[in-house]
Amino acid sequence: MKSQELTYPMYINGKQIMLDDSFEVENPATNEVIGRVPNGTATEARRAADAAHEAFKTWSKTSAYERAALLESWHRVIDERLEELAVIMVKEQGKPLAEARGEMQYANSFVKWYAEEAKRIYGESIPASVASKRIMVQKQPVGVVAAITPWNFPAAMITRKVAPALAAGCTVVIKPAEQTPLTALLLAECAEAAGIPAGVINVVTTQNPAEVSDVWMEDSRVKKVTFTGSTPIGKYLMRKAADTVKKVSLELGGLAPFIIAEDADIEAAVKGVIVSKFRNAGQTCICANRIFVHESIKKTFLQAFQQAVESLKVGNGLEDGTEIGPLIDKAAVKKVQAQLQDAVSKGAVIHGESGQNMEKGYFMKPVVLSGVTDEMLCMKEETFGPLAPVTAFNTDEEAIERANDTPFGLAAYVYTSSLKKAVTYSENLDYGIVGVNDSAPSVAQAPFGGMKESGLGREGGHFGLEEFLEVKYISLQV
Numbered sequence: 001m002k003s004q005e006l007t008y009p010m011y012i013n014g015k016q017i018m019l020d021d022s023f024e025v026e027n028p029a030t031n032e033v034i035g036r037v038p039n040g041t042a043t044e045a046r047r048a049a050d051a052a053h054e055a056f057k058t059w060s061k062t063s064a065y066e067r068a069a070l071l072e073s074w075h076r077v078i079d080e081r082l083e084e085l086a087v088i089m090v091k092e093q094g095k096p097l098a099e100a101r102g103e104m105q106y107a108n109s110f111v112k113w114y115a116e117e118a119k120r121i122y123g124e125s126i127p128a129s130v131a132s133k134r135i136m137v138q139k140q141p142v143g144v145v146a147a148i149t150p151w152n153f154p155a156a157m158i159t160r161k162v163a164p165a166l167a168a169g170c171t172v173v174i175k176p177a178e179q180t181p182l183t184a185l186l187l188a189e190c191a192e193a194a195g196i197p198a199g200v201i202n203v204v205t206t207q208n209p210a211e212v213s214d215v216w217m218e219d220s221r222v223k224k225v226t227f228t229g230s231t232p233i234g235k236y237l238m239r240k241a242a243d244t245v246k247k248v249s250l251e252l253g254g255l256a257p258f259i260i261a262e263d264a265d266i267e268a269a270v271k272g273v274i275v276s277k278f279r280n281a282g283q284t285c286i287c288a289n290r291i292f293v294h295e296s297i298k299k300t301f302l303q304a305f306q307q308a309v310e311s312l313k314v315g316n317g318l319e320d321g322t323e324i325g326p327l328i329d330k331a332a333v334k335k336v337q338a339q340l341q342d343a344v345s346k347g348a349v350i351h352g353e354s355g356q357n358m359e360k361g362y363f364m365k366p367v368v369l370s371g372v373t374d375e376m377l378c379m380k381e382e383t384f385g386p387l388a389p390v391t392a393f394n395t396d397e398e399a400i401e402r403a404n405d406t407p408f409g410l411a412a413y414v415y416t417s418s419l420k421k422a423v424t425y426s427e428n429l430d431y432g433i434v435g436v437n438d439s440a441p442s443v444a445q446a447p448f449g450g451m452k453e454s455g456l457g458r459e460g461g462h463f464g465l466e467e468f469l470e471v472k473y474i475s476l477q478v
């Protein structure tokens, strides 16, 4: 079904670019086409890289104070247009409006934080071995950055990369996910309105991601790739980046364990797991994927958890009271259904109503499963949907071993009232992020990222800025 079909231009070198070839952006809640964007090719990818390379010559020479002021201004414009950005995000991505507003605030917090941090890119002075020498260490921007982002957080995954890149003095070429290009284009419009010069931020929309990214990966002027998305594509980009030895940051998939120890506050654990599991309908890289609950409290926990899940309202993100929106597309629904069928065929039990589709859109009702074993698909591969598998454990050692038995290592959670258990779990879980009695750890000032096949590097905080800086050692003979 088509309605209000507008074409939104892509943004290269401060210019709005339209192409004859374009593709549709669909609302996953209604299946309506909400707009079209140009289907960029290798030609636009090259134009964008040319523009970013040219702009780098001047942007990298601006003072940290100038860059900070422009980032502050971008922050102000985004803040003024926050509601518009949140609504477009709901329409193309599906998350409930309250969550979209929350994502916009979260996204903008990176712009603010890095506006401030731009002024704190300090070097070092190191005592030399002889009196006639001085050793100085300076930080310099790496150069042009390629940023490739996913659909699940259409704004935050962009600002978490672009704000530190700009603060460091880098310029960027961005390829947003094909499902959610509109939020990205609106962010670029805000950057232009904020006075960020032409060529510093460029956005190429495309339905052929490899065609665009291959151009950037092969371009030796592009010095860094920063990617958020699935582990297989991350590995592909890492291999591609090797030929020109680019710096690489990867924020990849997760399989988060959510461990509820025998001494946990069950009410707090239920609240925590609801927030963690069902944020963005379960389509968050740090979503609880595997819920481990101590055998002694399993029955009480399951009862309270099921009751809380049943009260969650599924619907269009623009409707009042919606807590769970649609999944992004049909393939996402199929993946969750396949995991559900696999688990049930291997003996798992569904609690409450199972996850049927609605008439229109890619909806799934949240499902709780018990009697889950580690051999089931939902315990081995990222679900990215509202399926909550619960399994029991008997000792902390067992929970840690099973939680770590995966190639992923992004986020893990543990609920306990014992300080000793909190320390044991947080020190022994092989994860980049551990939430102890906390199911919402993401903030702009903290290092976000994964161990093992969940990624390389960190985003957020001063760690996130270092990813865009080269270290230069100057040895001065006086």
Ligand SMILES: NC(=O)c1ccc[n+]([C@@H]2O[C@H](COP(=O)([O-])OP(=O)(O)OC[C@H]3O[C@@H](n4cnc5c(N)ncnc54)[C@H](O)[C@@H]3O)[C@@H](O)[C@H]2O)c1
Pocket: 148, 149, 150, 151, 152, 153, 157, 175, 176, 177, 178, 209, 210, 213, 228, 229, 230, 231, 233, 234, 236, 250, 251, 252, 253, 254, 284, 285, 286, 382, 410, 449, 450, 454, 455
């Ligand atoms: N670790 C994190 O911070 C984090 C954050 C958000 C999402 N994720 C992960 O992202 C995944 C979901 O996102 P997705 O389905 O959009 O992932 P995806 O890997 O399919 O797509 C991510 C981006 O890569 C692009 N892409 C796809 N194929 C490509 C190719 N051959 N060459 C270059 N680019 C290509 C897509 O167009 C999109 O822009 C999940 O695994 C999730 O865990 C991780």
Ligand SMILES: O=CCCC(=O)O
Pocket: 152, 153, 156, 283, 284, 285, 286, 442, 448
């Ligand atoms: O999906 C991954 C990003 C979510 C977050 O930043 O909390």
